[in-house]
Amino acid sequence: MNRDFIVVQSFSHLIDCFCPGSIHTEVLRVEQADIIRVTNERKYIVHNGWYCKAIVDDHYYFYIALEDLEHYYTKGQILAMEDIELNLNYLNFQIDQALDNKDESNFKLFSKQLMEVNQLKVKLEKHLDADKLFYI
Structure with a gap:
């Protein structure tokens, strides 16, 4: 099962190269509102x-290290749909x-x-709806 995240805060990610000498290492710029799909395909x-x-x-x-993915998630740079729903509930409460x-400023x-x-x-x-249509 795939897991989809949306980028809330832009960041740069150093992509690891598995070649001897890491000659293909590059930096990927991930922008706000980009969607990251994490697949079940794993490598150790x-x-x-x-x-x-x-x-x-x-x-x-x-390929992204699970440690890096957890780092972006815990820092709040990427969110899953459940996190967005919680955030919306919190913001609605704050507005109320x-x-x-x-308090006009808040x-x-x-x-x-x-x-x-x-x-x-x-x-x-x-994105999720389009993905559902693709797999039907």
């Missing part, structure tokens, strides 16, 4: 650990609190964040 590299195949926006394939407290701040997270959710939903 002695002295480096586990890697899994990842696909960025359905066109760039590479700002309205109750008549209302504007959280409303802006809510719109941004909603845009990410819509993009990820479209």
Whole structure:
């Protein structure tokens, strides 16, 4: 089963090369709203650990260390759909609190964040829906 993430915060990732001397090492720039699909295809590299195949926006394939993937996830740079849903619930709560407290600045701040997270959710939903159609 594949696992899809959406990039919330842009970052650069150093792609490891498995050749002797690491002659093909390159840096991949992952931008906000890119979708990263992590597949079940795995490799174990002695002295480096586990890697899994990842696909960025359905066109760039590479192997990423599970340790790196966990790092991006725990830093909040990539989110799964469940994380987006939780974030939306939190932002709605904050907006309600700002309205109750008549706090205009927090209302504007959280409303802006809510719109941004909603845009990410819509993009990820479209990707997931298109993927479902592909496998039917």
